[in-house]
Amino acid sequence: MSQVPAATRALRVLRYLASQPDPVPLDAIVRACDLPRSTAYHLVNAMIGEGFVVHLAEERRYGLGVAAFEVGSGYARQEPLQRIARRPLAALVDATGHSAHLAVLHGRDVLYVLEERAPGRPPLVTDVGVRLPAHLTASGRAVLASLPPAQVRALYPDRTAFVDRTGRGPASLSALRILLTETRQRGYATEDGEVTPGFASVAAPVLDHNGYPVAGIAITHPSELDLPDLPTAVLATAARLTGRLHGR
Structure with a gap:
């Protein structure tokens, strides 16, 4: 140190x-x-x-x-992250045919700052300005899995920190740690029915030059669809945004 x-x-x-x-x-x-x-x-x-x-x-x-x-107010006025992400997010939607969004960590929630809706797809709860519990969302899990363990522990000191939406998802720090370990090993985050029944998401973190997760980018799709190529597409878009934040 x-x-x-x-x-x-x-x-x-x-x-x-x-x-x-x-x-x-x-x-x-x-x-x-x-x-x-x-x-x-x-x-x-x-x-x-x-x-x-x-x-x-x-x-x-x-x-x-x-x-x-x-x-923070200056950042909000300039919206640099949203400006950088808008075209890559639109390209991700065009390539997959499913809606995508960008979210940032805000306390124990994720705040959705950008959404690109695929034509013909139903509206989702992940509209711009919406906040959802980070431990239940794919975007939030992608970010949490990239944080230092001590920071995750500080965010979730006891069971009262774990909000429930659909009766699914981690309800303790030990359960969350297992889920985040699996996320890191897999390379991307998932959730299925924990935010909205019938819908699943795949997400990856966007990192700054220090490797700190500044956002999570995700695709949401109907749970019944088998889409094995989605993680690759999401990871590629997250890597593209990470590169742009580095100035490359």
């Missing part, structure tokens, strides 16, 4: 805080970001000085500051 630049450590702290539904104690930051306690303390204090972190002294917790909101 001593060889990691301070800026990289600070960005990891910001990413972690942004993934939490509420402010967190310093010990949670230490565990999730794999930092020495003294380093985490000095980092968050420097970030407090710049407005990116706020310290809630009465609660002994840390959360995102106004400066982080300003950065």
Whole structure:
């Protein structure tokens, strides 16, 4: 860790805080970001000085500051990820004949930021602006499987973190860990009937230059269809987006 630049450590702290539904104690930051306690303390204090972190002294917790909101607002206005993804997502839909979407992790949910609907296909719940539990969706699982285990553990501290929609899907951290291990071994994520009965999805993560999952890209199709080529198509599109985020 001593060889990691301070800026990289600070960005990891910001990413972690942004993934939490509420402010967190310093010990949670230490565990999730794999930092020495003294380093985490000095980092968050420097970030407090710049407005990116706020310290809630009465609660002994840390959360995102106004400066982080300003950065997020600027990103939302520019929509760079959606702009980069729009054409590859449309090409994926043309090649497969099924609807595709792009989602980003927001706390324990995924937020759908882009959808390309295939002609003649029914509307899905994954419309732009919709949030769904990450552990139930293929897009969310693709992202979670690419996160450090400590961050997944921080997101799902106990069984109350596991929301149910259709009576299917992991209901504990141990069950989620098994599912994410299978996802990593397979190379892509799946779900079948856990979001909407009768529909299944295949997804892959889009990674930044540090290998951090910034989004998940997925195809949704009727469960009864056997589509063995879908994972290859989704993985190729995710790799294309990953390359574009790297500037290639």
